[in-house]
Amino acid sequence: AQKVTQAQTEISVVEKEDVTLDCVYETRDTTYYLFWYKQPPSGELVFLIRRNSFDEQNEISGRYSWNFQKSTSSFNFTITASQVVDSAVYFCALSEASSGTYKYIFGTGTRLKVLA
Amino acid sequence: GAVVSQHPSWVICKSGTSVKIECRSLDFQATTMFWYRQFPKQSLMLMATSNEGSKATYEQGVEKDKFLINHASLTLSTLTVTSAHPEDSSFYICSARLLRQGGSGNSPLHFGNGTRLTVT
Numbered sequence: 001a002q003k004v005t006q007a008q009t010e011i012s013v014v015e016k017e018d019v020t021l022d023c024v025y026e027t028r029d030t031t032y033y034l035f036w037y038k039q040p041p042s043g044e045l046v047f048l049i050r051r052n053s054f055d056e057q058n059e060i061s062g063r064y065s066w067n068f069q070k071s072t073s074s075f076n077f078t079i080t081a082s083q084v085v086d087s088a089v090y091f092c093a094l095s096e097a098s099s100g101t102y103k104y105i106f107g108t109g110t111r112l113k114v115l116a
Numbered sequence: 117g118a119v120v121s122q123h124p125s126w127v128i129c130k131s132g133t134s135v136k137i138e139c140r141s142l143d144f145q146a147t148t149m150f151w152y153r154q155f156p157k158q159s160l161m162l163m164a165t166s167n168e169g170s171k172a173t174y175e176q177g178v179e180k181d182k183f184l185i186n187h188a189s190l191t192l193s194t195l196t197v198t199s200a201h202p203e204d205s206s207f208y209i210c211s212a213r214l215l216r217q218g219g220s221g222n223s224p225l226h227f228g229n230g231t232r233l234t235v236t
Binding site: 035042043044102103104105106109111 | 152
């Protein structure tokens with residue numbers, strides 16, 4: 001069965017520190033998609049990145065970077081030089097082709113607090 | 117970019133009444149919309165998949181008679197919480213995927229801003 005695990009419930013860092021948010025997934029599909037979303041206190045979900053199962057290339061976008069490793073079923077997210085505005089809950093999600101509708105299964109989220 | 121509008125953003129109702137939440141895709145068509153529920157400090161739990169012109173598909177454990185979903189057009193889906201009770205108080209979020217050819221799995225979901233329901 002599909003599953004997404006975000007073992008870190010809450011992380012606190014001081015501004016300018018680097019922080020990595022872990023995501024481990026389980027799936028039997030060979031075709032699947034992984035996503036990261038940010039949920040600030042206001043509640044809306046902000047799309048950050050998607051990655052398909054055939055593309056293990058890591059990606060960097062500004063201070064954000066993602067490390068996708070199929071061998072360990074992980075899709076970790078690193079914020080470099082964190083800022084207070086990065087404080088939010090971050091969700092990792094899995095979408096499987098076999099579901100037909102590509103519905104998302106979310107992890108439990110990691111609450112990141114960046115302290116000034 | 118694709119925008120999903122959800123209304124109302126918050127609602128307080130008395131126990132026993134029904135509440136309707138609207139989810140609209142403003143600048144794109146969506147054959148499929150998803151309804152999620154989020155309890156405080158918890159993850160998003162998929163409630164149902166809303167398909168335009170057909171019945172919604174509910175996840176296990178979700179009462180379809182209590183959470184009525186209608187997807188009358190390619191841009192509008194509604195969730196009605198019938199005979200609401202305090203335990204239905206939660207944050208409800210809808211999402212939609214841009215309709216495009218060639219498969220949609222790689223397209224990210226666009227989320228509404230959510231509706232905070234409080235049942236007194």
